[in-house]
Amino acid sequence: MIDKVLGDIDADLDNSLSRLFDWLRIPSISTDPAHAGDCRRAAEWIRGDLEAMGFEASVRETSFHPVVLGHLPKPGAPHVLFYGHYDVQPVDPLDQWDAPPFEPSLDEVEPGRKVIRARGACDDKGQVMTFLEACRAWKATEGGIPVGITVLIEGAEENGSKGLPEWLAANKDALKADYALVCDTGMWDRETPLVTTSLRGLVYREIKVRCADRDLHSGSFGGGARNPIHVVAKIIADLHDETGRVTIPGFYEGVRETPADILEQWRSLDLSPEKFLGQVGLNQPAGESDRMLIEQIQSRPTCDANGIVGGYTGIGSKTVIAGEASAKISFRLVGDQDPQKISDAFDAFVAARIPADCSVEITRYGTSRAIQLPFDMPALATAKAALTEEWGREAVMIGAGGSIPIVGDFKSTLGLDTVLIGFGLDDDRVHSPNEKYDLSSFLKGTRSWARILGALGGKTA
Missing domain, CATH: 3.40.630.10 (Zn peptidases)
Incomplete structure (x- = not known):
C-alpha cells in the first residue's frame, strides 16, 4: 500500500x-x-x-x-x-x-x-x-x-x-x-x-531611562550629572553572572531538567562550537558555562540585549551627556516559565537600578509561553x-x-x-x-x- x-x-x-x-x-x-x-x-x-x-x-x-x-x-x-x-x-x-x-x-x-x-x-x-x-x-x-x-x-x-x-x-x-x-x-x-x-517562549521589553531634562555638555556637566547610558549599560551588565546564568530573582522557576537519555542523544550529535558558531565568525559559546552548546541554543532560557540607543550616534564627534537612553531586551523561555512572572521580575530588577533622580519607562511587547x-x-x-x-x-x-x-x-x-x-x-x-x-x-x-x-x-x- x-x-x-x-x-x-x-x-x-x-x-x-x-x-x-x-x-x-x-x-x-x-x-x-x-x-x-x-x-x-x-x-x-x-x-x-x-x-x-x-x-x-x-x-x-x-x-x-x-x-x-x-x-x-x-x-x-x-x-x-x-x-x-x-x-x-x-x-x-x-x-x-x-x-x-x-x-x-x-x-x-x-x-x-x-x-x-x-x-x-x-x-x-x-x-x-x-x-x-x-x-x-x-x-x-x-x-x-x-x-x-x-x-x-x-x-x-x-x-x-x-x-x-x-x-x-x-x-x-x-x-x-x-x-x-x-x-x-x-x-x-x-x-x-x-x-x-x-x-521557546518569548518576553520582549523596552526600557527608556531619563536623567537630565536635555542633552548636556560633557565638559560642563561631566562627572556631576548622571549619564543614562551608564545606567542602561549597568542594567544590561547585571543581567548575567560570570557563568552566563541570568540573575533575575526567580528566573529559573519552571525550567525542567532534560532526561539523561535525551541529553545523551544530544551529546551524540556532536554539535561543536567550531561547526555551529564558526559559520558566523565565532568559536566560544557564551551561554551557561555548565551546559552543552546544544542545550544553550534550544533547551535553556536566555536573555539578550537586542538594541541600545543613547546620545549622539551620527558622523564625527559631539561631546554630550545624553538626557535619555534606551534598550530592547528579550527573553527566550522554556518549560513552565511564566511570561507574566518573568515580566514582573524584570520590571522590579530594572526599577531597583534606577537612581533616585532618574526615571524609567518600560514598554511591554508580546509574550508567549x-x-x-x-x-x-x-x-x-x-x-x-x-x-x-x-x-x-x-x-x-x-x-x-x-x-x-x-x-x-x-x-x-x-x-x-x-x-x-x-x-x-x-x-x-x-x-x-x-x-x-x-x-x-x-x-x-x-x-x-x-x-x-x-x-x-x-x-x-
Whole structure:
C-alpha cells in the first residue's frame, strides 16, 4: 500500500512542482497593504486546491487577512489539524535577488543538487505543499487518506498571526482534533530528519531611562550629572553572572531538567562550537558555562540585549551627556516559565537600578509561553519512526530555539499538542534574497508525510 503511494509521489513530481510554482507566483506579502488582494488570491488558490482533492474548503474572514479552512473527516480514525501559512516576507532588497522573487525556477546549484528558487519556496508554501501532495497521493492511489484532516492555512504568520488567536477562540468547534501537525521547521542537516519537541517562549521589553531634562555638555556637566547610558549599560551588565546564568530573582522557576537519555542523544550529535558558531565568525559559546552548546541554543532560557540607543550616534564627534537612553531586551523561555512572572521580575530588577533622580519607562511587547511536548508522546514516536524509514537515518528529536506563538494558542485555546516536522535547511535563505527549497526537501518531505499519515492511520504495509 505505502509503496504505491510513494510511487505515485515520485511519478507525479513534475505536476507537484507545477502546482507549487502556480502558488509561488502570487506575491502574498502580508505586511504590505498593497498586497492585500494578492493575499486573498493566495487564499483562494489553496481553497481551490483543497476542493480539488475532495476537502470541504472555504475562505474565512478574520480581522486581518483571511484564513483557509478545509475538512476531510474519516470516522473511526484519528483526526489531525494541519497548520501552515500562505503569506510571505517582503522581498527587499530587490537588487540582491538573482532572479525575480515571484518567478519560481528549478536551479541546479551543484552536480546532483537542485533547488526551488522563489520567495515562499521554503517559508512556507513549499513546506505546506509537501503535506498536501502526500494527501493527494493517498487519494489518488487508495481513494482516501488514512486519518481525518482539518487544514488551517493562515495569511498573517509573517505579521505576528494578526487576527488568528481571536479567530481560533471563536471557531473552536470547527478545529477539533486529536493533535496538530505543523510543517514550518527544519532538518538537522540535508540527510537527517528532525522532529521538533519544544519551542521557546518569548518576553520582549523596552526600557527608556531619563536623567537630565536635555542633552548636556560633557565638559560642563561631566562627572556631576548622571549619564543614562551608564545606567542602561549597568542594567544590561547585571543581567548575567560570570557563568552566563541570568540573575533575575526567580528566573529559573519552571525550567525542567532534560532526561539523561535525551541529553545523551544530544551529546551524540556532536554539535561543536567550531561547526555551529564558526559559520558566523565565532568559536566560544557564551551561554551557561555548565551546559552543552546544544542545550544553550534550544533547551535553556536566555536573555539578550537586542538594541541600545543613547546620545549622539551620527558622523564625527559631539561631546554630550545624553538626557535619555534606551534598550530592547528579550527573553527566550522554556518549560513552565511564566511570561507574566518573568515580566514582573524584570520590571522590579530594572526599577531597583534606577537612581533616585532618574526615571524609567518600560514598554511591554508580546509574550508567549514555551511549548514542551512529552518525550513519550505516541505521535512523536510514530513520526520519528516514519521519518527514519524514509531518510535511512535516525530522526533527531530536539527543541527549536525560536518561538511559534500560534502553537501556544493551539494548546491554550484548543487543548492540542503539536507535532512539528519540517524539511527546511540552514542555507535556505528564509526571509532573505534568493530564498530556496531543496528539491530533495520537497520530494522526500512529501514522501515523509505520506509515511507519517499512513503510520498514524495504521496503514504502513
